[in-house]
Amino acid sequence: MRAFEVFSAKDSQHAVALLAQHAATSKVKVLAGGTDLLADLKFAPSSHAPAVVVDISRVDDFRGIRKTKEGLSIGSLVTHTEIMNSPIIRDLFPALVDAAHTIGAVQTRNLGTLGGNLVTAVPSVDSGPTLVALDAVVTILGSGGKRHMPLAEFFVGPRKTALKSDELLAEIIIPTENLGKPTHFLKFGLRKGQALALVNVASSIWVDWEKTTFKAARVALGAVAPKVIHATSAESFLEGRPITREAMEEAGKLAAGDARPISDMRASAEYRKDLIAVLTRRTLEGAYALAQAKRTEK
Amino acid sequence: MVEKKPAVIEKEAQKDALELLRAPAPAPLVPLPIEVLVPEARQQTPAVRQRATRSDARTHGLGQTKYIDDMYLPGMLFAKIKRAGVASARIVSVDTKEAEAMPGVVAVITGRDIPCNTFGPSLKDQPVLADERVFHAGDGVAAVAAVTEQIATEALEKIHVEYEPIEPVLDPLASLKLETPGLHAPSPNIYGHKVIKKGDVAKAFAESYRVFEGSFRTQMVEHVPLEPHSSLATWDPNGRVTIYSTLGRITLGRADISRTLGVPMSRVRIIATIVGGNFGGKNEITTEPVVALLSKKTGRPVKCTFTRPEEFMSSTTRHPLIMDYKTGVTKEGRILGRQIRLVLDGGAYCSWSETTLGKACILSAGPYKIDNLYAEAFVVYTNKTMTGAMRGFGAPQVCFAYESQMDDMAKALGIDPLEMRLMNALEEGSLSPTSQKLHSVVVKESLLQAAERFGWKNGNGSANGSANGSRT
Amino acid sequence: MAEVTMTVNGERRTAHVAPETTLLRMLRDELQLTGSKLGCDVGDCGACTVMVDGKSVNSCLMLAVQADGREVLTIEGLATKEQLHPLQQLFEEKGSLQCGFCGPGVLMSAKALLDENPDPTEPEIRDALAGNLCRCTGYTKMIEAIQAVAQLRHERPAAKSVA
Numbered sequence: 057m058r059a060f061e062v063f064s065a066k067d068s069q070h071a072v073a074l075l076a077q078h079a080a081t082s083k084v085k086v087l088a089g090g091t092d093l094l095a096d097l098k099f100a101p102s103s104h105a106p107a108v109v110v111d112i113s114r115v116d117d118f119r120g121i122r123k124t125k126e127g128l129s130i131g132s133l134v135t136h137t138e139i140m141n142s143p144i145i146r147d148l149f150p151a152l153v154d155a156a157h158t159i160g161a162v163q164t165r166n167l168g169t170l171g172g173n174l175v176t177a178v179p180s181v182d183s184g185p186t187l188v189a190l191d192a193v194v195t196i197l198g199s200g201g202k203r204h205m206p207l208a209e210f211f212v213g214p215r216k217t218a219l220k221s222d223e224l225l226a227e228i229i230i231p232t233e234n235l236g237k238p239t240h241f242l243k244f245g246l247r248k249g250q251a252l253a254l255v256n257v258a259s260s261i262w263v264d265w266e267k268t269t270f271k272a273a274r275v276a277l278g279a280v281a282p283k284v285i286h287a288t289s290a291e292s293f294l295e296g297r298p299i300t301r302e303a304m305e306e307a308g309k310l311a312a313g314d315a316r317p318i319s320d321m322r323a324s325a326e327y328r329k330d331l332i333a334v335l336t337r338r339t340l341e342g343a344y345a346l347a348q349a350k351r352t353e354k
Numbered sequence: 355m356v357e358k359k360p361a362v363i364e365k366e367a368q369k370d371a372l373e374l375l376r377a378p379a380p381a382p383l384v385p386l387p388i389e390v391l392v393p394e395a396r397q398q399t400p401a402v403r404q405r406a407t408r409s410d411a412r413t414h415g416l417g418q419t420k421y422i423d424d425m426y427l428p429g430m431l432f433a434k435i436k437r438a439g440v441a442s443a444r445i446v447s448v449d450t451k452e453a454e455a456m457p458g459v460v461a462v463i464t465g466r467d468i469p470c471n472t473f474g475p476s477l478k479d480q481p482v483l484a485d486e487r488v489f490h491a492g493d494g495v496a497a498v499a500a501v502t503e504q505i506a507t508e509a510l511e512k513i514h515v516e517y518e519p520i521e522p523v524l525d526p527l528a529s530l531k532l533e534t535p536g537l538h539a540p541s542p543n544i545y546g547h548k549v550i551k552k553g554d555v556a557k558a559f560a561e562s563y564r565v566f567e568g569s570f571r572t573q574m575v576e577h578v579p580l581e582p583h584s585s586l587a588t589w590d591p592n593g594r595v596t597i598y599s600t601l602g603r604i605t606l607g608r609a610d611i612s613r614t615l616g617v618p619m620s621r622v623r624i625i626a627t628i629v630g631g632n633f634g635g636k637n638e639i640t641t642e643p644v645v646a647l648l649s650k651k652t653g654r655p656v657k658c659t660f661t662r663p664e665e666f667m668s669s670t671t672r673h674p675l676i677m678d679y680k681t682g683v684t685k686e687g688r689i690l691g692r693q694i695r696l697v698l699d700g701g702a703y704c705s706w707s708e709t710t711l712g713k714a715c716i717l718s719a720g721p722y723k724i725d726n727l728y729a730e731a732f733v734v735y736t737n738k739t740m741t742g743a744m745r746g747f748g749a750p751q752v753c754f755a756y757e758s759q760m761d762d763m764a765k766a767l768g769i770d771p772l773e774m775r776l777m778n779a780l781e782e783g784s785l786s787p788t789s790q791k792l793h794s795v796v797v798k799e800s801l802l803q804a805a806e807r808f809g810w811k812n813g814n815g816s817a818n819g820s821a822n823g824s825r826t
Numbered sequence: 827m828a829e830v831t832m833t834v835n836g837e838r839r840t841a842h843v844a845p846e847t848t849l850l851r852m853l854r855d856e857l858q859l860t861g862s863k864l865g866c867d868v869g870d871c872g873a874c875t876v877m878v879d880g881k882s883v884n885s886c887l888m889l890a891v892q893a894d895g896r897e898v899l900t901i902e903g904l905a906t907k908e909q910l911h912p913l914q915q916l917f918e919e920k921g922s923l924q925c926g927f928c929g930p931g932v933l934m935s936a937k938a939l940l941d942e943n944p945d946p947t948e949p950e951i952r953d954a955l956a957g958n959l960c961r962c963t964g965y966t967k968m969i970e971a972i973q974a975v976a977q978l979r980h981e982r983p984a985a986k987s988v989a
Contacts, residue, residue: 058508062828062845062891090887094848095868098886099663102511109845113892137881161957162935164869166881167888249956250870407918414926415914417861417901421927424860504844578961580865580873580927630863630927631961662866 057097058105062087065110068117068197068226074110076199076222082107086224088133089113089167091160092176118171118226121145126193127231132171132224136183137162139170149230150346151239151258155186158243161250171225174207177217180279184211185258186241188284189276190234198223211283237262237272238350240342242335246322253279254323255331257311259339263299263347270294275307275336280315280328287311290336304340308333410628421630422584422600423659430586431460433648433658434506435483435494435641436513437667442522442537442737443488445515448496453512458505461651462513464496468643469616475606475638477545477704479538480740482614482643488517489537490702490737492667499648499656522737526676526699529734537735545700546708546733548715550787553726555682558691562682566763570679570755574699575672577744581630582665587645588655595646596623602636614643634743635669638705670742673710673733674699677718677755687767687774691726694718696752698733698741705742707733714748719787720756721797722778727787772805830894834859835903841890849893850874850885853900861901861930865959872958875931876900882938884957901930904937912978913937916971924962932958936972945976 063078065071078084085106087093090113097105112118118133121142128148130139136156139145145152159165159173159182173183174194184207192207199222207228210218219225239260245251256278262271273294275287290311297303317328413419450462465471465485472478484493496513500506523529529543536542559565585599595617601607604624612619629636641658649656660669680693696714700707715731764771779797786792805811831840834857841856850867853859853876862885865873869884876885877899904911910918913936923929932955939946939954946954951969960968 057504057846057848059504059844060846062889064891087889087892090889090892091869091884094887094889098867099661102508109889111889111892160869161872162938162954163872163875163882163884163957164887167883249953408921408923410926411918411921411923414923414929415910415917415933416905417930417933419926420860421863423864424854578959579925580863580871580959580961581925582865629925631925633961659864662868662871 057094058100058102060085060106060109062109062111065112065115068115068224071110071112071115071224072197072199072222075224078108078110079221084108084110084221086175087111087113088172089135089169091164091168092172112224118224123235124229125232126229127233128229128235130170130228130230132174132226132228133169134171136160136165136168136170136173140165148236149186149190149239151186151241151260152183155183155241155243155258158182158245158253164250170228174210174228175217175219175225177211177213177215177283179214179282179284180253180256181211181284182243182253182256182278184284185256185276185278186239186260187228187230188286189239189258189260189274190230190237191274193229193231194225195227195229196223197226202226204229208284208286213282234260236350238343238347240339240346242339242342244331244335252322255279255317255328255335256284257332257335257339259336259343261294261340261343261347263344263351264296265351268299270297270299270303273307273340275311275339277311277315277332280317280332285314287314287332287336289314294340299344301337301341304337305333307340308336311336419628421581421628422586422598423581423657425586425598425657427586427588427655427657430655430657431499431501431648431652432503432506433497433499433641433645433656434503434510435644435658435664435668436496436498436510436515437491437664438484438488438493438495438515438517439491440488440517440519441491441524442520443517444520445484445486445488445495446518447516449514449516450496452514453496453498453509456500456505456509456512458501459498459509460501460654461499461648462496462509463644463647463651467647468614470614473610473614473639473643474704475603475706476708479541479545480703480705487520489735490739492664492669492739493702494644494668497644497648497658499652499654524736524738526674526697526734526736529736530697530732537737543734544732545704545735546698546711546731548711548729548731550715550719550727550729552724552728552787552789553691555691555693555726555728558726559680559682559693562690563685564767565680565682566759566766568679568755568759568762570675570677570758572675572677572751572754574674574739574741575744576666577631577633577635577669577671578665579629579631579633579635582660582662583636583640583669584657584659585641585645586655586657587642587649589646589649589653592621593617594621594623595649596625597642597646598625598627599639599642600629600632600636601626601639601642602629602632603638606637607639607642610639611642611646614639615646633745634706634747635671637743638670640669667739670705670740670744671701672744672746673701673707673714673741673748673751675714675748675751675755677752679755679759681759681763683763683767685767687764687769687777689722689724689778692719692724692728694727694729694731696729696731698731698748699736699738700733701736701738701741703740705740706747707741709743710741710748712748713746714752716787717749718752718756720753720760721780722756722775723780723784724778724787729787772801772810775801828891830890832893832895833897835898835900843890845889845891847890848886849876849878849888849890849898852890852893853885853898859900859902863927863930865927865931870959871928872931872935873928875934875958877934877938880938880941882935899934899937901933904933911937912975913940913971916974916978917968920967920971920974922963922967922971928958928960928962932960932968936968936975940972940975940979944979946972948973
């Protein structure tokens with residue numbers, strides 16, 4: 057790896073100040089868990105290499121999972137292992153646990169952070185679809201202060217987010233109205249572990265129990281467009297629709313139509329569309345099963 | 355004190371000599387019956403089935419095993435090799451001045467510095483560092499020795515190479531056509547050819563109930579040993595080089611070092627230690643001549659370890675094969691004749707392709723009794739990663755082909771795939787494709803035991819079977 | 827240059843390293859702890875697995891400065907002068923390793939698993955080893971050895987484990 061200077065931030069204010077100071081004159085990269093950044097830099101040519109790395113791995117105010125008045129707040133430095141072990145998340149959003157579990161392997165999950173995963177913003181970002189399906193909002197911290205935006209807009213394109221050069225992703229918030237919304241996530245990779253997703257799907261639904269119909273159904277797709285997208289035709293179709301297997305299958309077909317997958321060495325676009333249809337149905341089934349289980353709990 | 359009686363002694367000696375001359379000639383050699391030399395089938399040595407702990411298990415578990423990259427000698431430098439990154443080109447110029455001027459860089463070498471720049475286990479078509487031509491993207495074009503690995507890697511970017519790209523040939527079938535200008539001109543693209551002929555295939559096909567045709571392909575595979583290729587060279591005051599290396603075939607390596615460096619073999623010592631996986635990929639020299647030369651030039655020990663990308667680009671891989679099978683069978687499913695054409699993608703250099711060609715060809719018929727056989731195999735140059743030895747030397751690829759066709763034929767004929775194999779399987783005393791009489795043949799026994807183990811009769815493992823049964 | 831101090835295998839160690847130095851390189855080049863291996867340098871193979879503050883990590887994906895002040899356990903810290911760690915003992919008995927290169931990483935991941943989950947199921951063991959590639963063995967005997975260690979502790983819960 058080429059030489060660079062490292063500045064370790066003590067807290068979030070310090071981190072922002074370091075970024076602002078160095079981004080003006082040098083190529084700067086932010087280091088959290090290192091599982092994306094350092095892997096990238098190992099064989100990078102000098103044109104790609106940063107002169108300065110701002111290490112935010114010790115910024116404690118980016119940690120923690122807690123309920124706030126806005127909803128559920130997950131600090132950007134929360135690791136995938138912490139997500140998997142968090143009692144609140146296991147209770148409210150088992151889909152987030154599932155999504156975290158599909159990332160890398162134990163070693164990568166112990167270091168890798170949710171924020172890092174989102175900021176790297178590859179089209180197949182594993183933690184993206186579930187959060188997008190849950191209408192998650194991100195808090196961005198910069199020298200200008202705090203700002204918020206929907207996660208779906210935070211992703212701009214492949215490896216591109218809305219962050220400015222002096223900004224950091226501080227937290228991810230799932231809004232109060234979606235706490236406990238039954239959600240299911242499935243990833244299809246060529247291996248069970250350490251695999252890139254061919255297709256990622258997250259479905260999130262409320263159920264109108266009087267009529268047994270879908271309410272506020274959200275279907276988010278990953279790895280089949282330049283960024284995570286909503287399967288809008290599927291979502292419109294499901295609204296108020298009676299919950300049947302046929303409806304789920306139809307939603308799957310519509311979702312496949314919403315996607316713009318590419319053909320690459322891992323799979324053809326056609327195969328990916330097939331996967332979307334099947335995984336959409338399966339995640340809808342999973343979300344509904346979760347809804348039923350929660351209902352009987354009460 | 356010996357009494358001198360020279361005349362008597364001489365006479366005795368002469369007498370002995372005459373006796374010897376008069377001794378009857380030894381009886382003419384009677385050929386030993388072959389059967390006596392062939393051991394009884396399944397004769398076991400006492401060691402078989404005994405438990406033993408590996409001698410290296412202790413140090414492995416403690417993390418104390420020293421692999422080549424774990425070795426550090428005083429004053430040691432680190433070497434890195436610059437890779438072409440272009441599949442096919444003429445090298446116009448190599449400018450190393452900027453790299454040489456970098457602080458921490460102690461020496462730089464290029465293809466021009468190699469005393470004899472060709473080597474190989476059979477055909478000597480491989481350069482230590484590409485000199486005039488680049489034949490695949492993983493070709494080394496220059497090497498740097500520096501005080502740290504980081505500096506050596508950075509120095510590679512400061513070596514400026516001008517290439518004149520040449521249209522690469524990537525498809526082995528395209529390479530097969532003799533019209534393609536030889537990649538290694540004047541040598542032809544087809545650098546290996548083998549034919550096995552037995553019986554009369556045309557007659558067998560004429561007598562067949564049905565002749566099946568199938569075409570099968572396998573992909574390039576990389577060994578991915580966990581331990582990358584690595585070597586460390588140091589010269590002693592007597593002009594002898596010692597190279598510690600991950601190399602498996604060290605006697606061959608020694609000959610290749612002697613040849614490429616122009617140094618007598620008596621001055622080359624290669625020490626192999628515990629290797630972190632070979633699988634055939636560490637069967638020939640890679641970094642060894644480079645570190646030896648850099649060490650000679652700098653007067654310091656030099657170590658070079660492949661990066662993981664280099665493992666994929668610049669070390670040998672398993673040959674992809676294009677396999678065309680034509681098999682004539684009776685209505686009952688007995689194979690009467692088989693015609694095979696194999697095209698091996700022989701990559702940029704020969705490496706172990708000749709051995710692979712031979713094995714693939716001989717084994718291409720499968721473990722079946724086939725009296726009428728025509729197997730023809732070609733290995734061709736392409737501008738892709740070198741293909742060499744990897745577990746099986748051609749056996750796994752052809753196995754995929756003949757077993758796939760067997761299943762296809764069984765399905766078409768409505769015969770149980772296991773029955774069809776048992777019907778055709780080699781037996782004790784059967785002749786191999788090259789008419790060698792085979793002993794200790796257990797094809798049928800293995801098939802039957804395997805079928806028993808995974809419940810073939812219950813429909814497990816067959817195309818129509820359920821997914822029940824024990825899974826490993 | 828950065829001054830980095832950490833506890834490695836119970837001992838306080840200090841080194842002066844370039845800031846971009848990974849924890850792996852520091853362990854191998856500065857502290858001569860060559861048990862952790864460089865197999866890919868990008869966190870795919872797991873041959874560099876060590877434990878930092880009780881969690882298994884790819885030491886090639888961590889800067890040495892990030893480990894400053896932390897507790898690091900490497901393969902060299904598993905056994906004591908008196909005895910092997912049960913995992914090392916069982917790996918030896920079962921013949922779990924062949925070329926041995928992946929061994930230290932696998933043993934660290936196995937230890938990390940058993941520390942958290944003393945009685946893992948086979949799928950849980952496989953999941954725990956998913957980040958450690960082995961090209962020689964097929965993992966079967968590693969899994970058997972880990973199960974045997976879990977069984978040992980199960981049979982003698984009062985027995986003092988080494989680490």
